Amino acid sequence: MNQEIRVRFAPSPTGPLHIGGVRTALYNYLFAKKSGGKFILRIEDTDQARFVPGAEDYIVRSLHWLGLEFDESPDKGGAFAPYRQSERKDIYQKYADYLLEKNKAYIAFDTPEELDNKRAEFESKGLTFKYDSKTRDEMINSTTLSSGEVSQKLAQGDPYVIRMKIPEKQDIHLNDIIRGDIMVNSQSIDDKVLFKSDGWPTYHLANVVDDYLMKITHVIRGEEWIPSAPLHVLLYDFLGWNSNMPAFAHIPLILKPSGKGKLSKRDGVAGGFPVFPLDWEDPASSEILSGYKETGYFPAAVPNILALLGWNPGTEKEIFSLEELSEEFSLERVGKSGAKFDPEKAKWFNHQYMQLQNIEELSISFNEILLEKGIIKTIDYVTKVVELVRERATFMSELWDQSWFFFEAPESFNEKIVKKRWKENSPEILNQLSSEIRKIDDFTSTMIEEKVKQLVEQKELGFGALMNIFRLCLVGSAMGPHLFDIAELIGKKETLDRIEKAVSTISQ
Ligand code: GLU
Numbered sequence: 001m002n003q004e005i006r007v008r009f010a011p012s013p014t015g016p017l018h019i020g021g022v023r024t025a026l027y028n029y030l031f032a033k034k035s036g037g038k039f040i041l042r043i044e045d046t047d048q049a050r051f052v053p054g055a056e057d058y059i060v061r062s063l064h065w066l067g068l069e070f071d072e073s074p075d076k077g078g079a080f081a082p083y084r085q086s087e088r089k090d091i092y093q094k095y096a097d098y099l100l101e102k103n104k105a106y107i108a109f110d111t112p113e114e115l116d117n118k119r120a121e122f123e124s125k126g127l128t129f130k131y132d133s134k135t136r137d138e139m140i141n142s143t144t145l146s147s148g149e150v151s152q153k154l155a156q157g158d159p160y161v162i163r164m165k166i167p168e169k170q171d172i173h174l175n176d177i178i179r180g181d182i183m184v185n186s187q188s189i190d191d192k193v194l195f196k197s198d199g200w201p202t203y204h205l206a207n208v209v210d211d212y213l214m215k216i217t218h219v220i221r222g223e224e225w226i227p228s229a230p231l232h233v234l235l236y237d238f239l240g241w242n243s244n245m246p247a248f249a250h251i252p253l254i255l256k257p258s259g260k261g262k263l264s265k266r267d268g269v270a271g272g273f274p275v276f277p278l279d280w281e282d283p284a285s286s287e288i289l290s291g292y293k294e295t296g297y298f299p300a301a302v303p304n305i306l307a308l309l310g311w312n313p314g315t316e317k318e319i320f321s322l323e324e325l326s327e328e329f330s331l332e333r334v335g336k337s338g339a340k341f342d343p344e345k346a347k348w349f350n351h352q353y354m355q356l357q358n359i360e361e362l363s364i365s366f367n368e369i370l371l372e373k374g375i376i377k378t379i380d381y382v383t384k385v386v387e388l389v390r391e392r393a394t395f396m397s398e399l400w401d402q403s404w405f406f407f408e409a410p411e412s413f414n415e416k417i418v419k420k421r422w423k424e425n426s427p428e429i430l431n432q433l434s435s436e437i438r439k440i441d442d443f444t445s446t447m448i449e450e451k452v453k454q455l456v457e458q459k460e461l462g463f464g465a466l467m468n469i470f471r472l473c474l475v476g477s478a479m480g481p482h483l484f485d486i487a488e489l490i491g492k493k494e495t496l497d498r499i500e501k502a503v504s505t506i507s508q
Helices: 019-034 055-065 089-101 112-124 147-155 203-213 223-238 265-271 301-307 322-328 343-356 359-372 379-392 396-406 415-421 426-438 445-458 463-475 483-490 492-506
Strands: 006-009 038-041 105-108 161-164 171-176 180-185 193-195 218-222 247-251
Touching: 006 019, 006 218, 019 038, 019 055, 019 218, 019 247, 019 301, 019 322, 038 055, 089 105, 089 161, 089 193, 089 203, 161 223, 171 223, 171 247, 180 223, 193 203, 203 223, 218 223, 223 247, 301 322, 301 343, 343 379, 359 379, 359 396, 379 396, 379 483, 396 483, 415 463, 426 445, 426 463, 426 492, 445 463, 445 483, 463 483, 463 492, 483 492
Parallel strands: 006 038, 218 247
Antiparallel strands: 105 161, 161 193, 171 180
């Protein structure tokens, strides 16, 4: 039997989830769904100093909004619960002890001041201090102290950390699905802290232990974790878990629109586009960072936008539902180089999704906006309006901007258009138009159009010129969909009233 694919999204609740993180979650989700595997949420909250209240809830709400449902999570539970590292504290100690016992880790008593002094001493010689096989001997730890001294220090409660004993020179290989063989020599790695003096494991230890215990088969995460990966490979080795090591795939960064550097929250603020899935109010500064949801993005558009930032389907196809992505996604088609974020392209996707929305659902949502404005119309009417204007809108909020004249008469008339289009004989032409309109019994777009054309022919008027002033009457400017459709929907009486109002207002 093939091994079940199990992947995890393992965010630290240190703030809102950036779209780069959302994309990591998405790639994990797609990879799991494609193979009928499991998608797991694990909250990595062992760094108490960086914990931000509300961040976990934000992560869960964001992914839920996007339809990325977990199979196992802190809320859902599962066979490997708990899924919050803060609730797994006791588990990690055992593995740290095992590493100490196997001489793969050691206890270090150096105080922060002693470490600072060491750094300063190195700096004064133009060197950079690194706690490793070369300097370990000069430090205060269980490799330099006698076992009696160590026991004494522990007994008197001296603070300590547990450090990993990185071998002096060893090539560490990592076979990354996206990047191929990554080789790092252990010389470049320092003796990383695995357990902190506050009794909490560091990210490295907790992450590897949990991936092992949760039977994770593939670690799919951002490329910023590549430097940590050799350390993790070594930890698997030290813990005797080589044959259970997951496969690794490090996905490329999402870059600024300029392509220079990683997309940051500041780029979003400066460029007026969201880089977070939902609005986030910073608990410290009260600054509000805008979200895709509140900006008016459809939840289905966002995974589509993000999937294509890094993954190449190998065809010209650009619109993919989550189901289609789940079928077609593969890590082999994820590129190595960073993907530039294009805010205009993101909008283009949303515009496409606006056209793809189920018309009933879209009309119901728009009706809610109308009700908030105190406008009450039948859903049938609202649906017809939405059908006419949605191709002009990218976001829900733009539906109103594109259609308000279906619900209320213009209060004013665009001066520029009036200046350009309104002629001395305009009132006379419009009066003739009104009398023709009065004669129409079957007030449909085609009938109105026919009448207008007849009038144009009989009176030898310019069709375009008549249309321009007619539009000015109904809409107040030069915007809007097919004019006869507007007239049909607002109805005969309203059409006549608006012509009359325009004639009396503009001719004053
Ligand atoms: N807790 C890490 C983060 O915040 C997880 C990295 C990983 O997936 O290993 O992204």
